[in-house]
Amino acid sequence: MIFNTYWFIGFCAVFFPVFWLLRLPGLRRTWLLAGCAYFHYHFAGPAGVLPIVAIGIATYLLALPRIRLLCALGVVLAVATLCFYKYAVFLCHDAIGLLAPRLAADLGRQVQDLLPGAPPLAVSFFVFEFVHYQIEVYRGHEPIRRPDDFILFAIHFPSLTAGPIKRYGDYLPSLRQGLTGVSPEDVAAGATRLALGLVKKVVLADNLTLVIDFHQPQFTSLPPGQAWLFAGALSARILLDFSGYSDMAIGLSRMMGIRLPENFHYPYAATSLQDFWQRWHISLTSWIRDYIYIPLGGNRHGLARQLLNAMIVFALCGLWHGPAWNFVLWGLWHGAGLVLNHAYPRLLGPLGTRLAGLFARFPVLGWALTLLWVIPGWLLFFYEPATAWRMAVKLFTFA
Amino acid sequence: MKPAASRLGSWLLLAGIAAGFLLACGEGHRAAAYSKPRAFTRFHQRISPDASFYPPYAMLEALALARWAPGKTLVIIGGNSILNGVAQPESEVWSLRLQEMLGDRYVVVNLAFRGSMAAQGGALVAESLQRRGYPVIFVANTYPHAGCGRAADGPYGYFYWQALHQGKLSDYPARTADLQRWRTARPEAERIKLAETELGARIEAVTRAQSLWVHVSYRHLFTVWNFILGRDFWRPRVWAPDNEPAAPPVEERFRHEPEAELATVRGFTETLYVPGPSGSPQLDPAWPTRLGDEIEAAFVPALRPRMLMLLSQSAPPYLERLTPAERSRNRAAYAAAARIWRDHGINTIVAGEGFAASDYFDRLHLTGEGGRKVAALVAEQITQMNSD
Amino acid sequence: MPAFLAKFRSTLTLRLLGRFVLGLAIGVLFHYLLYRFFLPVQPFIYVAF
Incomplete structure (x- = not known):
């Protein structure tokens, strides 16, 4: 729902004309702030808004003094919030449960009592933006001073529920431009x-x-x-x-004169899996690259470490999509694909080199292979692993 | 493009958006006045919500008035699949028989839908037209335990919101208060859904988007995939004829989950009984008030004397399997329900008493022959009501 | 008017006309979408995340 509702049509019918008519940037800012807050409250409800407000205030305050320890604490806090609301039950039942079922059951019950019926709306997106913010401040970038700037960055209504995941360094200048004048x-x-x-x-x-x-x-x-x-x-x-x-x-x-990052660039035209991930959910992929893959060492410590990093990163990428094994497996499927994509020229020796040449000469081959990897992957994304497996077997055995 | 030309281009695009939208709204208002299915007999499955075809409220009124002329009485049929004529092939639909029996002085319009309640759809059209001075008789059906439902409830609730926001309905405080109470008591998710439906109806009153695009779907191109139409989903629904099949021979009927069906038949009346002082079942003393309140809130007083409510009885093969005590309670519940409806000023008959198994297609739906019998009952009542 | 200028002007007029027609189409599309929102609406897949 969200954008395809009559409520949202009514919201836009009031919000946009007023936004365009208000010429003073201060008034526009206030109107945008009110619109974003109303939108968030309408769709998330009080139970969904409160945790985000709490973690938002903490993120803002912890980054202000530009003390690295506080920024690190901010990251831990944001990640802990995400883990609590989204992964606590999964961790109890599906992770601890494998080792100590009774303990997991007890813990699961206690956690369930503490948790609301559903995690706060878009908590994954909020946390990723807050973590990005804290890490950038940790790395020496200027924090956001104005609280209203921070609130707008956090709850900018068009991207509030499903991204694209913004970077505050890009968002704030664009916001100012939009508030000054919309063409x-x-x-x-x-x-x-x-x-x-x-x-x-x-x-x-x-x-x-x-x-x-x-x-x-x-x-x-x-x-x-x-x-x-x-x-x-x-x-x-x-x-x-x-x-x-x-x-x-x-x-x-x-329509408010504010630019958001692009998120897709013809992903099914990709000629390799690496290419695919540079075209699919770009704002998430670049976030993972900048804040997980590179800090893990990226490709700086040899091929084996690079491949291990890719697997870790994609398992986490899968898990970000939901607290279930099928998402983890989907991530690992893509991680494995990237590992193969990177390693085959060396693993296969001269044959690998010849293959790489072939793919370079006929990109259509790479395109077809990429699709053959990505399409069965979606089965894992949407279905339980056992169902996805049965479906994949049927696809590839032409039964 | 140069900056000035680019700016002009943007203004032209925005002007085009406004003009396109306004033109579509204008066309929607035109469609609301004339759009209706051709050679209409009933909303058969392929022009019903089952197949993603959601007629706007305006279409119901357009259909009701399509054949009307001064001096004629409109007989508007509401209610559920039984009165829609499910299990009756197009040429055998009971409302056609009713039209033949009533003759030219009446115009019979079948606005019944599968799963619809008596207070919905056709009831609103009857109220609206009566309010505007048309001579109207409204026929609907229900069961003793089911009452008449609420106009705004369920998948056909949008008719109510559209009629309300198009100014078609009387200001009826009892209904408004009842709906308010009911709405407040719904779970939050349902309240949100209801608010969306109501807001959609407000928007429809201005834009007539549903009127225009349902018309386009009917006459030119359907744009929503539906499993009933499958690969032909895109074809305009004018192409999809009423394909209700004829009933199989009587010995092949009543075989579908007979025990579950029997339990449902029991439920129609047994749920109305509570243990009496001596321990034996008696009709729930709170029921008449409960049902009465529902009736009072659903139908405006002016419409009630012009209404005929049919209490649809189950098929004999199931009634025969009830114990004698259950059968007697069943009969008593039907008689008591008829009394309650009549006490609130609504003509009521039990439809199906004395019918043969061959008149039924299944537990509830009537064959062409059964439909003819109902038509005869209804025609007699209507003639009497119109002469009173 | 030189021929190239006339050609430029006619191309520009065509482009501007094209923008208006595109706008008309978008306006009609928005109207159509109001109808589609009425039908049972599917949630966005990623809103769940």
Whole structure:
């Protein structure tokens, strides 16, 4: 829901004309602040807003003095919040439960009593933006001084619920520009982008969802061609749904003269898995690269360490999507793909070198192989591992 | 483009957006006045919400008035799948028989939907048209335990919000207060959904988006995938004829989960009984007030004398399997329900008493022959009501 | 008016006309989307994260 609701239409019908009519940046800022707060409160409710307000205040205050220890504490606090709200039950039942089932059951019950029915809306996105902020301040960048700037960075309504994950260094100058003056070019470009996002989501992805939901129970009895079509539809649906959301967020923001980072760049045109991850959910991938992969050592400590880092990073990337093993396995699937992608020229010796040459000469081969890796991966993303396995076996045995 | 031209281009694009939207709104208002299915008999499955076809409220009114002329009485049929004519092929739909029996002085319009309640859809059209001075009779059906539902509830609740925000309904404080109470008592997720439906109806009153795009879906291109239509989902629904199949031979009927169906039949009336002072079951003394309040809140007083409520009885093969005591309680509950409805000024008959197994397609739905019998009952009542 | 200038002007007019027509299409699309929002709405997949 969120953008495709009548409530949001009503919200926009009031918010945008007033935003455009207010000429004074201070008034615009206040209006935007009120709009963002109202939007957040409407969709998250008091139970969803309070934890974010608490962690937001802590993040803002801890970064202000530019003391590295406090920034580190801020990171720990944000990550602990995420772990508590999103992963506590998973950790009890699915991790500790494997070793000590009784202890896990007791812990699980206690944790369940403490937790609200659902984690605060978009807690993963909030935490990633707060962690980015603390690390940048830790690295010596200037913190945000104005509390209203920080609040707007935290709850900028177009990107509040599903990104793109912003960087405050890019967001704040753009915010100032939007508050100073919105050009008709911005509004026109934003409206066009919004329309594109809505078409992707409402016209295309939602229709695919109807087809997928209907055929999923009968997947095992589908003929091979249709089974592959189903997998293709699943892949198209997630791209259209998520990139549609990003288009809407970018478009809505642009209608205020504020630029958000791009999140997708034709990911299914990628000619390698590495290329795919430079085109898919770009704001998440670059966040993971900057704040996990590079601090882990990146590619600076030899091939083995680089490959291990890739596996760790992608397991975490998978886990970020949800507290379930299928997401972890999806991440590992991609991690393994990247490891193969990196290591095969060396592992296979002269054959590897010849293969690499072949892929360089015929990019279409790399494109096809990438899709053959990515598409079955979506089965793991959407279904329980056992179901995904059965579906994948059916796809590749053409049963 | 140079900066000045780029700015002009942006202004033109924005002007185009405004113009396009306003043009579509204008076309929507036009469609609201004329858009309706061709050669309409009923909302069959492929032009119903089951197949993602959601007729706007305006379409119901357009249908009701399509064949009306001064001097004629409108007979508007509401209620659920039984009165929609599920299990009756298009040529055998009971409302066609009713039209034949009533003759030219009446215009019968079947606005019943599968799963709809008596207070919804057609009831609102009847109220709206009666308020505007049309001679109207409203026919609907229900069961003793089911009452009449609330106009704003369930998948057809949007008819109420659209009629309300298009100014079609009377200001009826009893209904408003009842809906307010009911709404407040709903779980939060449902309240949010209701608020969305109401806001959508407010927006529809201004933009008529549903009117225009349902019209386009019916006449030109359907844009929502649906499993009932499958690969033909994109075809305009004018192409999808009423394909309700004829009933199989009687010996092949009543085989679907017979025990579960029997339990449902029991539930229709047994749930109305509570242990009496002697321990034997008696009709719940709170029921008449409960049902009465529901009726009072659902139908405006002016419409009630012009209403005919059918209490749909279950098929004989199931009634015959009830114990004699259950059968007698069943009959008593139907009779008591009819009394309650009548006490609130609504003409009521039990439909199905004395019918044969061959008149039924399944536990509730009537075949063409059963439909003809109901049509005869209804025609007699309507003639009497109109002469009173 | 020199031919190249006339050509430039006509190209520009066409472009501007194109922008207006695109706007019309977007306006109609927004109207259509109001209808689509009425149908059972699917949540965004990533909002769950």
